[in-house]
Amino acid sequence: MSTNTSVSYHTHAVLTKSTADDRRRTSISANTRALVINSRLELKRTTTAKTSSSSNSSNSSSSSYGNNNDTNTTSNKGEVSLLDYGAGNVRSVRNALQKLGYEVKDIKSAKEVLLAKRLVFPGVGAYGSAMDILRERALIEPLREYVLNGNRPFMGVCLGLQLLFDGSEESGGCEGLGLIPGTVQKFTGNDLIVPHIGWNVNEIMKEDQYLLDVNEKSQRVYFVHSYRALPNAMNKDWVSATCDYGSEPFIAAVQKGNVMATQFHPEKSGFAGLKIFDQFLSKGESDIDLTAWMNNNHNNNNKNKNITESSKKGLAKRVIACLDVRSNDAGDLVVTKGDSYDVREKGEGESGDVRNLGKPVELAKKYFDMGADEVSFLNITGYRDTPLKDAPMIEVLKLASETVFVPLTVGGGIRDFTDSNGKHYSSLEVASAYFASGADKVSIGSDAVEVAEKFYKNKEKGDGTSSIETISNRYGSQAVVISIDPRRKYESDPKNTKNKCIETKRKLGPNGEKYCWFQCTIKGGREGRDIGAYELAIAMEKLGAGEILLNCIDEDGQGNGFDHELVKMVADAVKIPVIASSGAGHPRHFSEVFAAVPACSAALAAGIFHRDEVTVLECKEDMAKNGLPTRI
Numbered sequence: 001m002s003t004n005t006s007v008s009y010h011t012h013a014v015l016t017k018s019t020a021d022d023r024r025r026t027s028i029s030a031n032t033r034a035l036v037i038n039s040r041l042e043l044k045r046t047t048t049a050k051t052s053s054s055s056n057s058s059n060s061s062s063s064s065y066g067n068n069n070d071t072n073t074t075s076n077k078g079e080v081s082l083l084d085y086g087a088g089n090v091r092s093v094r095n096a097l098q099k100l101g102y103e104v105k106d107i108k109s110a111k112e113v114l115l116a117k118r119l120v121f122p123g124v125g126a127y128g129s130a131m132d133i134l135r136e137r138a139l140i141e142p143l144r145e146y147v148l149n150g151n152r153p154f155m156g157v158c159l160g161l162q163l164l165f166d167g168s169e170e171s172g173g174c175e176g177l178g179l180i181p182g183t184v185q186k187f188t189g190n191d192l193i194v195p196h197i198g199w200n201v202n203e204i205m206k207e208d209q210y211l212l213d214v215n216e217k218s219q220r221v222y223f224v225h226s227y228r229a230l231p232n233a234m235n236k237d238w239v240s241a242t243c244d245y246g247s248e249p250f251i252a253a254v255q256k257g258n259v260m261a262t263q264f265h266p267e268k269s270g271f272a273g274l275k276i277f278d279q280f281l282s283k284g285e286s287d288i289d290l291t292a293w294m295n296n297n298h299n300n301n302n303k304n305k306n307i308t309e310s311s312k313k314g315l316a317k318r319v320i321a322c323l324d325v326r327s328n329d330a331g332d333l334v335v336t337k338g339d340s341y342d343v344r345e346k347g348e349g350e351s352g353d354v355r356n357l358g359k360p361v362e363l364a365k366k367y368f369d370m371g372a373d374e375v376s377f378l379n380i381t382g383y384r385d386t387p388l389k390d391a392p393m394i395e396v397l398k399l400a401s402e403t404v405f406v407p408l409t410v411g412g413g414i415r416d417f418t419d420s421n422g423k424h425y426s427s428l429e430v431a432s433a434y435f436a437s438g439a440d441k442v443s444i445g446s447d448a449v450e451v452a453e454k455f456y457k458n459k460e461k462g463d464g465t466s467s468i469e470t471i472s473n474r475y476g477s478q479a480v481v482i483s484i485d486p487r488r489k490y491e492s493d494p495k496n497t498k499n500k501c502i503e504t505k506r507k508l509g510p511n512g513e514k515y516c517w518f519q520c521t522i523k524g525g526r527e528g529r530d531i532g533a534y535e536l537a538i539a540m541e542k543l544g545a546g547e548i549l550l551n552c553i554d555e556d557g558q559g560n561g562f563d564h565e566l567v568k569m570v571a572d573a574v575k576i577p578v579i580a581s582s583g584a585g586h587p588r589h590f591s592e593v594f595a596a597v598p599a600c601s602a603a604l605a606a607g608i609f610h611r612d613e614v615t616v617l618e619c620k621e622d623m624a625k626n627g628l629p630t631r632i
């Protein structure tokens with residue numbers, strides 16, 4: 001343990017160094033700087049009383065991981081109690097409320113619930129475990145009492161909406177708080193991709209001063225869930241918005257008097273979400289100027305003449321910015337980028353420097369301002385150590401989640417780990433540390449390959465102990481992303497492998513081979529295994545994963561576009577969302593992969609964004625011009 005600790009401390013110490021070269025590489029473009037300033041202006045408050053918060057509040061104004069110099073809360077809009085019952089990412093909600101200028105009081109006990117002046121009830125994770133925790137902590141009756149009383153504001157988020165209903169068929173069926181009639185059920189629909197992940201459109205069902213502004217301005221909001229409640233005659237008076245996904249529209253928001261709850265995540269829905277939070281908590285007196293934000297920002301519908309009507313409807317295809325993070329040779333934590341996973345500068349022999357493309361927190365904020373639908377951090381050397389000892393990565397998440405109000409995924413090193421002193425860390429513990437630091441999803445790479453190998457040996461069954469099973473049971477499948485790192489393996493005859501082969505039209509093998517399969521690798525491509533991306537994806541879906549991040553070592557950093565053959569093979573094999581990754585070199589590559597593989601839910605890029613060659617908006621404009629549902 002001592003070795004690990006000293007490495008961490010060393011890394012931390014040298015992170016304070018900032019070379020001129022770093023500064024040059026990480027300088028924000030004039031355009032982005034303007035956006036940052038605009039963001040500050042919108043959130044500027046009339047008073048300057050800095051809100052204090054619970055113990056978890058971060059006071060940092062700058063950081064070695066990138067300046068976190070966005071305006072922090074500058075006004076005091078009064079106290080809001082946040083019920084932290086251990087259901088998942090409460091930090092994001094706290095950060096959003098603090099950003100808006102509320103003083104956040106973390107509460108845990110029944111007594112504190114009853115004393116709250118305004119109560120926010122967040123929720124991520126499985127219904128059954130959330131109800132178990134509420135029961136253990138004797139919170140069920142106080143919560144019911146608070147809502148039934150109705151004299152103080154109550155805001156539920158996601159599971160915090162679902163728990164208000166009579167019950168859910170999730171977790172084998174269980175009772176809820178019984179405050180709204182209806183049972184929460186799994187999405188249904190032919191060939192439907194579940195979880196419902198991403199940015200979708202609300203339809204307002206009744207006069208609702210809290211959602212109206214956002215809706216009138218055609219702003220989408222962020223959903224992530226596999227279960228939903230349906231409107232019916234009994235709950236009609238509660239339903240304030242629905243959203244169309246699956247076989248029928250589901251309840252996106254409820255509101256009655258002082259009680260409001262959303263199935264979507266306001267804290268992850270950019271400025272639109274912050275506006276909704278603020279509208280409700282300030283009883284319709286929000287001072288967030290969404291119009292000013294839209295006019296000053298890149299995503300201004302009016303300025304984009306090419307936006308098609310169809311792009312404004314339905315679940316948007318997501319554009320994700322990815323940050324591969326590692327320590328460079330000097331020990332600084334940097335965003336790097338490889339060509340086919342080789343992240344060292346060329347022309348300097350094998351010992352070329354690790355490419356340094358910027359600071360993680362700063363770049364994450366930049367991509368949020370540019371309109372990225374999500375941001376992913378991959379700790380690419382996580383296979384060597386446990387992130388529980390990797391304080392810098394945890395710190396990156398904490399800082400990024402203070403200013404980035406779209407979903408954050410983190411990967412690298414999520415697996416069971418025994419350190420040199422024999423101390424065992426479970427993958428669930430590692431993931432929990434990431435969730436507590438601001439991650440919304442964790443991505444699992446190397447461990448997933450080993451779990452899949454066991455799954456097939458065990459007659460396609462899990463044993464309940466794997467990272468995928470334990471984390472999805474605890475936090476819900478939507479929180480578990482599988483990062484696949486495949487490379488093409490060519491075959492002259494598909495019978496030469498047990499893995500699913502395709503006849504390729506994209507690129508023949510070195511000896512003219514027509515067939516290929518996509519071999520999974522571990523440890524950042526260092527070790528190939530006898531299992532294909534197709535087989536891995538199927539196993540992961542069965543074990544409870546919620547999403548596939550499909551990289552491609554051959555195309556990584558090449559700029560030739562996504563490997564449609566690979567994406568199609570995997571997207572057709574599973575019914576969970578698939579994110580195409582590796583190879584983006586032009587805005588049209590995004591439209592092309594969505595057109596070629598309609599089942600593909602999102603596309604991710606790194607190099608073109610880091611090098612300022614292409615903006616997120618340019619990718620989205622191309623998508624919207626081509627009629628693809630796009631959050632723009």
Ligand code: 1PR
Binds near residue numbers: 484555583
């Ligand atoms: O195996 O669970 O510890 O996770 C390690 C994680 O780190 C995995 O998700 C793995 O994909 C990632 N990783 C490991 N080594 C590298 C490397 O580059 N040497 N990066 C690496 C993966 C792929 C994408 C990249 C896209 C888009 N990089 O993250 O961002 O290919 O790039 P492009 O748009 O520039 O083409 P574990």
